[in-house]
Amino acid sequence: MTAMKKDEKLVQEITSRDVDFARWYTDIVKKAELIEYSSVRGCCVIRPYGYAIWENIQKILDTRFKELGHENVMMPMFIPESLLQKEKDHVEGFAPEVAWVTQGGSEQLAERLCVRPTSETLFCEHYANIIHSYRDLPKLYNQWCSVVRWEKSTRPFLRTAEFLWQEGHTMHATPEEAIAETEQMLNVYADFAEGDLAIPVLRGRKTDKEKFAGAEATYTIEAMMHDGKALQSGTSHYFGDGFAKAFDITFTDRDNQLKHPHQTSWGMSTRVIGGIIMTHGDDNGLVLPPAVAPIQVVILPIAFHKNPAVLERAHALAAELKAAGIRCKVDDTDASPGWKFAEYEMKGVPLRLEIGPRDMENGVAVVVSRDNREKNTVALDELTAKLPELMEAYRARLYEKALQNREAKTTAAVTMDEVKAQSAAGNGFIKTMWCGDLACEEAMKEQAGLTSRCMPFAQEQLSDVCPVCGKPAKTMVVWGKAY
């Protein structure tokens, strides 16, 4: 056996990440069997391995939503045009990208139906029917569904014409309570991104230009991908009572006054799977965080045809790990060990467990981490206890690596020349002060190709003036190029 370099690229079919990041990404989603294209433009088949990642995301988030008192519902997928048009900003924001149903069976419809691009209007219509008293509040609803947005250019997971997500829609008696909900759910997303997906995120607020159509405030978590571009990974919106007024939702409060409730909505989509790929993946394929990996540990028996005991031991181990709540799989197919190594690296399986005749003699197994290919020899009777530790150490390394990437590509600028120079030097986050004028935000796009990602909650005072106009500026904005 020849010695192997740690950074050696074993999977030749994947375009190298640093050569062409975009092609590397599309190679990964195909080769790791996450996605297959369909005959409908912009619509993908999410294959079992990709869907299993989504199911794990769902399980974790759904559990947290419910712990916080939310209930799941199912809304219709069609919105009558008249309903969509009730809130002016909302319809203006979404109209350009909605798909319409104009015919049912052989009948031309009297009013065309929009395929939901988001369900605020449907929730509002329903809430108007069921909210009458302060005793009916809060209403904390969520739905898991797919929505359709007729995007002009699409990419697997990142922007597809139809995509899966969850959308929470809540109604509250007071603005304070609604704002607290908006912030709470943003933190749920941020904690999930960092703790479970090992993706560091900036928490902040969107500028008026970038906020959700019809919202009073949009909070966001922004992640930086390996190539330095930003990915909006989850949003939480505060609507005030704007929609409630447009949809005539009222309740009688404790003081016997008729009032409009205050509303929020929040969503996270299959787009985060794209975020996982672009944050952690490397030239050998996917690198999955354990919390959402369909297979957390793959067990590979070595030379088991001549040593049936090896195979028995592998299956016994799998049973033991499963009992301990670890998602694992034994691959006892005829493929060669080398092929299996490459295959499960491509699939991003966090830990590989090799057990062969030599290991059997010594009462050990070899554990290899996906991220650094480091090998650890672990005693068989300690494995079940040790694997969670190894997975946590692995998760921490992924997070640390992603954080280092973000820090290395985050810069601060005081003058417009600095902004332009930093933007021209490559993708990344650029922090500057901002006066708050839309004109200056637009100038950033025209002059430096940057859009505002967010106004981080963690503010810094970089200077006293806006780099565009020179007027006093108190807000720090993080700018970047976004997916």
Add this chain to the structure above:
RNA sequence: CGGGGUGUAGCGCAGUUUGGUAGCGCGCUUGGUUCGGGACCAAGAGGCCCCGGGUUCAAGUCCCGGCACUCCGACCA
């Protein structure tokens, strides 16, 4: 939506310039030998050459029109 690129077996591609029997590698199936970083031998199977028109005795190849994917922009919560 604009500008490039691509569409031939599951995957990667050649063949298109100059029209004339559908090819290669990998994968797949079967049998055998192997198995600690993508093993080897042998025998097989697998094609609406993206779709629709046209030219021609004859179209994967030429002409017209679509569609899809992809990259770069624009657009996009």
